[in-house]
Amino acid sequence: MTLTSSLNREAACAQNWDAIVIGAGPAGAVAARQLAQQKLRTLLIERKTFPRYKVCGCCLNQRAINALNQIGLGQLLESAGAVPLNQFRMQYHGREAVVSLPGGLAISREVFDTRLVQSAMEAGAEFLQDTTATIIDSAEKRTSRTVDLSYQGQIAGSATAKIILAADGLGHPSLQNCPGFDMQVAPDSRIGVGAAFKLKNLTSYPAGMIHMAIHRSGYVGLVRVEEESLNLAAAIDRDFIKECAGPAAAVLQILRESGSPVLPEMTDGSFKGTLPVTRRTLRPVGDRLFVLGDAAGYLEPFTGEGMANAITEAMAVAQLVPEGLRHWDSALEQKWLSAHYSLTEGRLFWCRWLARLLRSPTAIGWGLRLFHRFPGMARPIVARLNH
Numbered sequence: 001m002t003l004t005s006s007l008n009r010e011a012a013c014a015q016n017w018d019a020i021v022i023g024a025g026p027a028g029a030v031a032a033r034q035l036a037q038q039k040l041r042t043l044l045i046e047r048k049t050f051p052r053y054k055v056c057g058c059c060l061n062q063r064a065i066n067a068l069n070q071i072g073l074g075q076l077l078e079s080a081g082a083v084p085l086n087q088f089r090m091q092y093h094g095r096e097a098v099v100s101l102p103g104g105l106a107i108s109r110e111v112f113d114t115r116l117v118q119s120a121m122e123a124g125a126e127f128l129q130d131t132t133a134t135i136i137d138s139a140e141k142r143t144s145r146t147v148d149l150s151y152q153g154q155i156a157g158s159a160t161a162k163i164i165l166a167a168d169g170l171g172h173p174s175l176q177n178c179p180g181f182d183m184q185v186a187p188d189s190r191i192g193v194g195a196a197f198k199l200k201n202l203t204s205y206p207a208g209m210i211h212m213a214i215h216r217s218g219y220v221g222l223v224r225v226e227e228e229s230l231n232l233a234a235a236i237d238r239d240f241i242k243e244c245a246g247p248a249a250a251v252l253q254i255l256r257e258s259g260s261p262v263l264p265e266m267t268d269g270s271f272k273g274t275l276p277v278t279r280r281t282l283r284p285v286g287d288r289l290f291v292l293g294d295a296a297g298y299l300e301p302f303t304g305e306g307m308a309n310a311i312t313e314a315m316a317v318a319q320l321v322p323e324g325l326r327h328w329d330s331a332l333e334q335k336w337l338s339a340h341y342s343l344t345e346g347r348l349f350w351c352r353w354l355a356r357l358l359r360s361p362t363a364i365g366w367g368l369r370l371f372h373r374f375p376g377m378a379r380p381i382v383a384r385l386n387h
Protein backbone atom coordinates (compact mmCIF):
# COMPACT_ATOMS: atom_id res chain seq x y z
CA MET A 1 0.00 0.00 0.00
CA THR A 2 1.72 3.18 -1.19
CA LEU A 3 0.68 6.81 -0.82
CA THR A 4 1.15 9.57 -3.32
CA SER A 5 1.24 13.28 -2.58
CA SER A 6 -1.98 15.08 -3.49
CA LEU A 7 -0.10 18.15 -4.81
CA ASN A 8 3.45 19.14 -5.76
CA ARG A 9 5.78 21.57 -3.96
CA GLU A 10 5.07 24.36 -6.42
CA ALA A 11 1.33 24.14 -5.75
CA ALA A 12 1.99 23.97 -2.00
CA CYS A 13 3.94 27.23 -2.20
CA ALA A 14 1.34 28.98 -4.35
CA GLN A 15 -1.33 29.53 -1.71
CA ASN A 16 -1.70 30.89 1.82
CA TRP A 17 -2.95 27.95 3.90
CA ASP A 18 -5.09 28.19 7.00
CA ALA A 19 -2.84 25.58 8.61
CA ILE A 20 0.36 23.76 7.73
CA VAL A 21 0.92 20.59 9.76
CA ILE A 22 4.50 19.33 9.83
CA GLY A 23 4.96 15.56 10.30
CA ALA A 24 2.53 12.78 9.34
CA GLY A 25 2.78 10.60 12.47
CA PRO A 26 -0.39 10.10 14.56
CA ALA A 27 -0.24 13.67 15.94
CA GLY A 28 0.11 15.36 12.55
CA ALA A 29 -2.21 13.09 10.55
CA VAL A 30 -5.04 13.25 13.10
CA ALA A 31 -4.65 17.04 13.51
CA ALA A 32 -4.73 17.53 9.70
CA ARG A 33 -7.87 15.39 9.45
CA GLN A 34 -9.65 17.24 12.24
CA LEU A 35 -8.77 20.62 10.68
CA ALA A 36 -9.84 19.57 7.18
CA GLN A 37 -13.15 18.34 8.60
CA GLN A 38 -13.74 21.91 9.76
CA LYS A 39 -13.24 23.03 6.13
CA LEU A 40 -9.90 24.69 6.89
CA ARG A 41 -7.38 24.74 4.02
CA THR A 42 -4.83 22.32 5.48
CA LEU A 43 -1.46 21.14 4.17
CA LEU A 44 0.21 18.09 5.78
CA ILE A 45 3.96 17.87 5.06
CA GLU A 46 6.05 14.74 5.62
CA ARG A 47 9.79 14.31 4.96
CA LYS A 48 9.67 10.54 4.36
CA THR A 49 7.94 8.44 1.67
CA PHE A 50 4.90 6.59 3.02
CA PRO A 51 4.50 3.90 4.15
CA ARG A 52 7.56 4.41 6.33
CA TYR A 53 9.04 2.41 9.20
CA LYS A 54 9.13 4.12 12.60
CA VAL A 55 10.79 2.77 15.77
CA CYS A 56 7.79 2.05 18.00
CA GLY A 57 6.31 -0.74 20.12
CA CYS A 58 3.19 -0.53 17.91
CA CYS A 59 0.78 -1.03 20.84
CA LEU A 60 -2.24 1.20 21.09
CA ASN A 61 -3.59 1.35 24.63
CA GLN A 62 -7.28 1.66 25.45
CA ARG A 63 -6.97 5.44 25.78
CA ALA A 64 -5.69 5.70 22.19
CA ILE A 65 -8.45 3.37 20.94
CA ASN A 66 -11.14 5.37 22.78
CA ALA A 67 -9.81 8.59 21.26
CA LEU A 68 -9.90 7.10 17.74
CA ASN A 69 -13.45 5.83 18.35
CA GLN A 70 -14.49 9.28 19.53
CA ILE A 71 -13.48 10.85 16.20
CA GLY A 72 -14.92 8.04 14.10
CA LEU A 73 -11.65 6.27 13.26
CA GLY A 74 -12.21 3.09 15.30
CA GLN A 75 -13.15 1.16 12.14
CA LEU A 76 -9.77 1.95 10.63
CA LEU A 77 -8.03 -0.31 13.17
CA GLU A 78 -10.24 -3.28 12.46
CA SER A 79 -10.06 -2.95 8.69
CA ALA A 80 -6.25 -2.63 8.86
CA GLY A 81 -5.99 -5.97 10.69
CA ALA A 82 -4.84 -4.66 14.09
CA VAL A 83 -4.22 -7.57 16.50
CA PRO A 84 -6.16 -7.50 19.83
CA LEU A 85 -3.89 -7.67 22.88
CA ASN A 86 -4.89 -9.65 25.94
CA GLN A 87 -1.71 -10.59 27.81
CA PHE A 88 1.48 -8.93 28.99
CA ARG A 89 4.47 -11.23 29.67
CA MET A 90 7.51 -9.88 31.50
CA GLN A 91 10.80 -11.79 31.68
CA TYR A 92 13.80 -10.94 33.82
CA HIS A 93 16.78 -13.22 34.52
CA GLY A 94 14.79 -16.33 33.61
CA ARG A 95 11.84 -15.39 35.85
CA GLU A 96 8.52 -14.48 34.31
CA ALA A 97 5.11 -13.06 35.15
CA VAL A 98 2.06 -12.88 32.89
CA VAL A 99 -0.73 -10.42 33.57
CA SER A 100 -3.94 -9.93 31.60
CA LEU A 101 -4.52 -6.70 29.71
CA PRO A 102 -7.82 -4.82 29.85
CA GLY A 103 -7.56 -3.93 26.13
CA GLY A 104 -5.20 -2.75 23.46
CA LEU A 105 -4.29 -3.43 19.84
CA ALA A 106 -1.03 -3.99 17.95
CA ILE A 107 -0.57 -2.54 14.49
CA SER A 108 2.56 -1.71 12.49
CA ARG A 109 3.32 1.96 12.08
CA GLU A 110 3.63 1.51 8.31
CA VAL A 111 -0.02 0.51 8.15
CA PHE A 112 -1.42 2.66 10.97
CA ASP A 113 0.19 5.95 9.95
CA THR A 114 -0.62 5.40 6.27
CA ARG A 115 -4.28 4.80 7.11
CA LEU A 116 -4.37 7.95 9.24
CA VAL A 117 -2.91 10.04 6.41
CA GLN A 118 -5.46 8.53 4.00
CA SER A 119 -8.24 9.56 6.38
CA ALA A 120 -6.83 13.11 6.51
CA MET A 121 -6.80 13.25 2.70
CA GLU A 122 -10.36 11.90 2.53
CA ALA A 123 -11.40 14.72 4.87
CA GLY A 124 -9.88 17.24 2.41
CA ALA A 125 -6.33 17.83 3.68
CA GLU A 126 -3.59 18.10 1.04
CA PHE A 127 -0.59 15.81 1.58
CA LEU A 128 2.97 16.52 0.46
CA GLN A 129 5.59 13.84 1.22
CA ASP A 130 9.35 13.57 0.53
CA THR A 131 9.57 17.17 1.71
CA THR A 132 11.39 18.50 4.76
CA ALA A 133 9.80 21.55 6.37
CA THR A 134 11.78 24.13 8.34
CA ILE A 135 9.94 26.93 10.11
CA ILE A 136 11.35 30.39 9.45
CA ASP A 137 11.83 32.63 12.46
CA SER A 138 10.99 36.31 12.25
CA ALA A 139 10.76 38.92 14.98
CA GLU A 140 7.98 40.87 13.23
CA LYS A 141 4.38 40.79 14.36
CA ARG A 142 2.86 38.28 12.00
CA THR A 143 -0.40 37.52 10.30
CA SER A 144 1.07 34.35 8.83
CA ARG A 145 4.18 32.16 9.14
CA THR A 146 6.56 30.79 6.55
CA VAL A 147 8.00 27.33 6.16
CA ASP A 148 10.92 26.44 3.87
CA LEU A 149 10.36 23.26 1.90
CA SER A 150 13.41 21.16 0.96
CA TYR A 151 13.85 18.12 -1.21
CA GLN A 152 17.06 16.10 -1.05
CA GLY A 153 18.79 18.84 0.95
CA GLN A 154 17.92 21.68 -1.47
CA ILE A 155 15.36 24.38 -0.70
CA ALA A 156 12.55 24.01 -3.23
CA GLY A 157 10.36 26.94 -2.11
CA SER A 158 8.46 28.48 0.81
CA ALA A 159 4.88 27.90 1.90
CA THR A 160 2.86 30.19 4.17
CA ALA A 161 0.02 29.56 6.58
CA LYS A 162 -1.88 31.50 9.20
CA ILE A 163 -1.03 28.81 11.75
CA ILE A 164 1.68 26.13 11.90
CA LEU A 165 1.44 22.86 13.81
CA ALA A 166 4.83 21.26 14.52
CA ALA A 167 4.12 17.53 14.92
CA ASP A 168 7.51 16.36 13.68
CA GLY A 169 8.40 13.98 16.49
CA LEU A 170 11.39 13.64 18.85
CA GLY A 171 13.80 16.56 18.55
CA HIS A 172 11.35 18.66 16.44
CA PRO A 173 13.82 19.33 13.59
CA SER A 174 11.43 21.79 11.89
CA LEU A 175 12.06 24.23 14.76
CA GLN A 176 15.86 24.18 14.52
CA ASN A 177 15.98 27.84 13.37
CA CYS A 178 13.48 29.11 15.94
CA PRO A 179 15.00 30.21 19.26
CA GLY A 180 13.00 29.50 22.44
CA PHE A 181 12.01 25.91 21.59
CA ASP A 182 15.04 24.18 23.08
CA MET A 183 14.34 20.74 24.45
CA GLN A 184 15.29 19.62 27.92
CA VAL A 185 16.78 16.12 27.55
CA ALA A 186 17.02 13.92 30.65
CA PRO A 187 20.73 13.14 31.28
CA ASP A 188 19.93 9.44 31.85
CA SER A 189 17.56 9.18 28.90
CA ARG A 190 17.48 5.90 27.05
CA ILE A 191 17.67 5.45 23.28
CA GLY A 192 14.92 3.79 21.27
CA VAL A 193 15.94 0.84 19.07
CA GLY A 194 13.62 -1.04 16.74
CA ALA A 195 13.31 -3.65 14.00
CA ALA A 196 10.55 -5.60 12.25
CA PHE A 197 10.71 -9.22 11.13
CA LYS A 198 8.63 -11.25 8.73
CA LEU A 199 8.82 -14.75 10.17
CA LYS A 200 7.26 -18.04 9.18
CA ASN A 201 7.45 -19.72 12.58
CA LEU A 202 6.29 -17.35 15.29
CA THR A 203 5.32 -19.78 18.04
CA SER A 204 7.76 -18.30 20.57
CA TYR A 205 5.97 -14.95 20.38
CA PRO A 206 2.23 -15.69 20.20
CA ALA A 207 -0.25 -13.18 18.79
CA GLY A 208 -2.16 -11.15 21.38
CA MET A 209 0.73 -11.01 23.85
CA ILE A 210 3.13 -8.16 24.57
CA HIS A 211 6.41 -9.81 25.47
CA MET A 212 8.76 -7.64 27.52
CA ALA A 213 12.37 -8.68 28.19
CA ILE A 214 13.61 -6.63 31.12
CA HIS A 215 17.22 -5.87 32.01
CA ARG A 216 18.89 -3.40 34.38
CA SER A 217 20.03 -1.43 31.30
CA GLY A 218 16.76 -1.36 29.39
CA TYR A 219 13.95 -3.45 28.00
CA VAL A 220 12.95 -5.03 24.70
CA GLY A 221 9.28 -5.33 23.71
CA LEU A 222 8.08 -7.82 21.10
CA VAL A 223 4.61 -8.01 19.67
CA ARG A 224 2.92 -9.65 16.71
CA VAL A 225 1.37 -7.14 14.35
CA GLU A 226 -0.81 -7.76 11.29
CA GLU A 227 0.29 -10.13 8.50
CA GLU A 228 2.41 -12.48 10.66
CA SER A 229 5.05 -9.86 11.37
CA LEU A 230 6.94 -9.46 14.63
CA ASN A 231 7.73 -5.95 15.82
CA LEU A 232 10.64 -5.32 18.18
CA ALA A 233 11.15 -2.06 20.06
CA ALA A 234 13.58 -1.36 22.88
CA ALA A 235 14.69 1.42 25.18
CA ILE A 236 18.30 0.99 26.22
CA ASP A 237 20.87 2.93 28.27
CA ARG A 238 23.41 4.67 26.07
CA ASP A 239 26.35 3.32 28.12
CA PHE A 240 25.11 -0.26 27.69
CA ILE A 241 24.88 0.21 23.91
CA LYS A 242 28.51 1.40 23.92
CA GLU A 243 29.53 -1.52 26.15
CA CYS A 244 27.91 -3.98 23.72
CA ALA A 245 29.41 -2.16 20.70
CA GLY A 246 26.06 -1.33 19.08
CA PRO A 247 22.27 -1.42 19.45
CA ALA A 248 21.75 -4.83 17.80
CA ALA A 249 24.21 -6.53 20.17
CA ALA A 250 22.60 -4.74 23.16
CA VAL A 251 19.11 -5.96 22.15
CA LEU A 252 20.32 -9.57 21.77
CA GLN A 253 22.14 -9.43 25.10
CA ILE A 254 18.97 -8.23 26.88
CA LEU A 255 16.92 -10.99 25.25
CA ARG A 256 19.45 -13.67 26.21
CA GLU A 257 19.94 -12.50 29.81
CA SER A 258 16.20 -12.22 30.42
CA GLY A 259 15.63 -15.75 29.11
CA SER A 260 13.64 -14.65 26.04
CA PRO A 261 13.92 -16.54 22.74
CA VAL A 262 16.41 -15.14 20.22
CA LEU A 263 15.32 -16.05 16.70
CA PRO A 264 17.96 -16.55 13.96
CA GLU A 265 16.47 -13.66 11.93
CA MET A 266 17.22 -11.28 14.81
CA THR A 267 20.97 -11.82 14.69
CA ASP A 268 21.25 -10.35 11.19
CA GLY A 269 18.26 -7.99 11.35
CA SER A 270 18.67 -4.33 10.57
CA PHE A 271 18.03 -2.26 13.70
CA LYS A 272 17.18 1.44 13.70
CA GLY A 273 17.82 3.89 16.54
CA THR A 274 16.30 7.15 17.83
CA LEU A 275 17.49 10.23 19.65
CA PRO A 276 17.45 9.99 23.47
CA VAL A 277 13.71 9.66 24.14
CA THR A 278 13.11 11.37 27.50
CA ARG A 279 12.81 15.04 26.61
CA ARG A 280 10.41 17.94 26.58
CA THR A 281 9.98 21.34 25.04
CA LEU A 282 9.62 23.82 27.91
CA ARG A 283 7.07 26.02 26.11
CA PRO A 284 5.37 24.10 23.27
CA VAL A 285 3.68 27.16 21.79
CA GLY A 286 4.79 30.32 19.97
CA ASP A 287 3.41 33.05 17.77
CA ARG A 288 0.92 31.29 15.42
CA LEU A 289 2.61 28.00 16.25
CA PHE A 290 1.50 24.95 18.23
CA VAL A 291 3.92 22.13 19.10
CA LEU A 292 2.33 18.72 19.74
CA GLY A 293 2.97 14.98 20.12
CA ASP A 294 6.56 13.82 20.66
CA ALA A 295 7.74 17.21 19.37
CA ALA A 296 6.35 18.70 22.60
CA GLY A 297 7.77 16.02 24.88
CA TYR A 298 8.10 12.32 25.61
CA LEU A 299 8.95 10.18 28.62
CA GLU A 300 9.67 6.46 28.04
CA PRO A 301 8.10 3.91 25.71
CA PHE A 302 7.38 1.25 28.34
CA THR A 303 4.18 2.88 29.45
CA GLY A 304 2.64 2.93 25.94
CA GLU A 305 1.44 6.51 26.33
CA GLY A 306 3.08 7.91 23.18
CA MET A 307 0.43 7.44 20.50
CA ALA A 308 -2.45 8.11 22.93
CA ASN A 309 -0.87 11.46 23.78
CA ALA A 310 -0.22 12.26 20.12
CA ILE A 311 -3.84 11.55 19.13
CA THR A 312 -5.51 13.31 22.07
CA GLU A 313 -3.26 16.36 21.64
CA ALA A 314 -4.13 16.49 17.93
CA MET A 315 -7.84 16.43 18.79
CA ALA A 316 -7.40 19.22 21.37
CA VAL A 317 -5.26 21.47 19.17
CA ALA A 318 -7.72 21.18 16.26
CA GLN A 319 -10.34 22.82 18.49
CA LEU A 320 -8.08 25.82 19.18
CA VAL A 321 -7.01 26.50 15.58
CA PRO A 322 -10.29 28.19 14.44
CA GLU A 323 -10.01 30.59 17.38
CA GLY A 324 -6.38 31.30 16.42
CA LEU A 325 -7.44 32.04 12.83
CA ARG A 326 -9.87 34.68 14.09
CA HIS A 327 -7.46 36.20 16.58
CA TRP A 328 -4.11 35.03 17.97
CA ASP A 329 -3.13 36.22 21.45
CA SER A 330 -1.35 35.13 24.62
CA ALA A 331 -4.64 33.87 26.14
CA LEU A 332 -4.88 31.31 23.31
CA GLU A 333 -1.26 30.26 23.87
CA GLN A 334 -2.11 29.79 27.54
CA LYS A 335 -5.10 27.62 26.58
CA TRP A 336 -2.79 25.29 24.63
CA LEU A 337 -0.29 25.13 27.51
CA SER A 338 -3.11 24.12 29.90
CA ALA A 339 -4.52 21.53 27.46
CA HIS A 340 -1.04 20.09 26.82
CA TYR A 341 -0.37 19.93 30.56
CA SER A 342 -3.59 18.14 31.42
CA LEU A 343 -3.29 15.67 28.51
CA THR A 344 0.35 14.76 29.00
CA GLU A 345 2.34 16.25 31.88
CA GLY A 346 -0.55 15.79 34.29
CA ARG A 347 -0.68 12.05 33.43
CA LEU A 348 3.02 11.49 33.82
CA PHE A 349 3.11 10.70 37.54
CA TRP A 350 2.49 6.96 37.03
CA CYS A 351 4.71 6.74 33.97
CA ARG A 352 7.61 8.43 35.81
CA TRP A 353 7.10 6.18 38.82
CA LEU A 354 7.15 3.02 36.69
CA ALA A 355 10.10 4.20 34.59
CA ARG A 356 12.13 4.85 37.78
CA LEU A 357 11.17 1.48 39.26
CA LEU A 358 12.32 -0.32 36.13
CA ARG A 359 15.83 1.02 36.60
CA SER A 360 16.24 -0.79 39.90
CA PRO A 361 17.17 -4.50 39.56
CA THR A 362 15.94 -5.18 43.12
CA ALA A 363 12.54 -3.61 42.40
CA ILE A 364 12.21 -5.52 39.10
CA GLY A 365 13.06 -8.82 40.83
CA TRP A 366 10.57 -8.29 43.66
CA GLY A 367 7.90 -6.92 41.34
CA LEU A 368 8.13 -9.95 39.09
CA ARG A 369 7.99 -12.41 42.02
CA LEU A 370 4.92 -10.59 43.33
CA PHE A 371 3.11 -10.43 39.97
CA HIS A 372 3.97 -14.08 39.30
CA ARG A 373 2.32 -15.19 42.56
CA PHE A 374 -0.47 -12.60 42.59
CA PRO A 375 -1.15 -11.49 38.97
CA GLY A 376 -4.17 -9.49 40.20
CA MET A 377 -1.82 -7.04 41.94
CA ALA A 378 -0.63 -5.73 38.57
CA ARG A 379 -4.19 -5.02 37.42
CA PRO A 380 -4.60 -1.51 38.94
CA ILE A 381 -1.21 -0.39 37.56
CA VAL A 382 -1.96 -1.74 34.07
CA ALA A 383 -5.45 -0.22 34.18
CA ARG A 384 -4.09 3.18 35.27
CA LEU A 385 -1.57 3.23 32.39
CA ASN A 386 -4.07 1.94 29.86
CA HIS A 387 -6.74 4.61 30.38
Ligand SMILES: Cc1cc2nc3c(=O)[nH]c(=O)nc-3n(C[C@H](O)[C@H](O)[C@H](O)COP(=O)(O)OP(=O)(O)OC[C@H]3O[C@@H](n4cnc5c(N)ncnc54)[C@H](O)[C@@H]3O)c2cc1C
Pocket: 022, 023, 024, 025, 026, 027, 028, 045, 046, 047, 048, 054, 055, 056, 057, 058, 059, 060, 061, 131, 132, 133, 134, 167, 168, 169, 170, 172, 173, 174, 191, 192, 193, 194, 233, 234, 235, 274, 277, 292, 293, 294, 295, 298, 301, 304, 305, 306, 307, 308, 310
Ligand atom coordinates in the same frame (compact mmCIF):
# COMPACT_ATOMS: atom_id res chain seq x y z
C1 LIG B 1 11.27 2.25 21.36
C2 LIG B 1 9.93 2.93 21.35
C3 LIG B 1 8.77 2.18 21.58
C4 LIG B 1 7.52 2.81 21.60
N1 LIG B 1 6.41 2.07 21.80
C5 LIG B 1 5.20 2.66 21.82
C6 LIG B 1 4.02 1.88 21.99
O1 LIG B 1 4.06 0.66 22.05
N2 LIG B 1 2.84 2.54 22.06
C7 LIG B 1 2.76 3.90 21.95
O2 LIG B 1 1.66 4.45 22.04
N3 LIG B 1 3.86 4.65 21.73
C8 LIG B 1 5.07 4.07 21.67
N4 LIG B 1 6.18 4.81 21.43
C9 LIG B 1 6.04 6.26 21.26
C10 LIG B 1 5.46 6.61 19.89
O3 LIG B 1 6.25 6.03 18.87
C11 LIG B 1 5.43 8.12 19.74
O4 LIG B 1 4.96 8.71 20.92
C12 LIG B 1 4.53 8.54 18.58
O5 LIG B 1 5.04 8.08 17.36
C13 LIG B 1 4.43 10.08 18.55
O6 LIG B 1 3.72 10.47 17.41
P1 LIG B 1 4.04 11.86 16.71
O7 LIG B 1 3.05 11.98 15.63
O8 LIG B 1 4.15 12.93 17.74
O9 LIG B 1 5.52 11.72 16.12
P2 LIG B 1 6.10 10.67 15.02
O10 LIG B 1 5.30 9.44 15.01
O11 LIG B 1 7.55 10.59 15.35
O12 LIG B 1 5.88 11.43 13.65
C14 LIG B 1 6.64 12.53 13.29
C15 LIG B 1 6.71 12.57 11.76
O13 LIG B 1 7.31 13.81 11.39
C16 LIG B 1 8.17 13.58 10.27
N5 LIG B 1 9.14 14.69 10.25
C17 LIG B 1 10.16 14.93 11.12
N6 LIG B 1 10.76 16.07 10.80
C18 LIG B 1 10.13 16.58 9.73
C19 LIG B 1 10.30 17.77 8.96
N7 LIG B 1 11.23 18.66 9.26
N8 LIG B 1 9.47 17.98 7.92
C20 LIG B 1 8.49 17.07 7.60
N9 LIG B 1 8.29 15.94 8.31
C21 LIG B 1 9.08 15.71 9.37
C22 LIG B 1 8.78 12.22 10.59
O14 LIG B 1 9.29 11.61 9.42
C23 LIG B 1 7.57 11.48 11.16
O15 LIG B 1 6.85 10.82 10.14
C24 LIG B 1 7.44 4.21 21.38
C25 LIG B 1 8.60 4.96 21.13
C26 LIG B 1 9.83 4.33 21.10
C27 LIG B 1 11.06 5.15 20.79
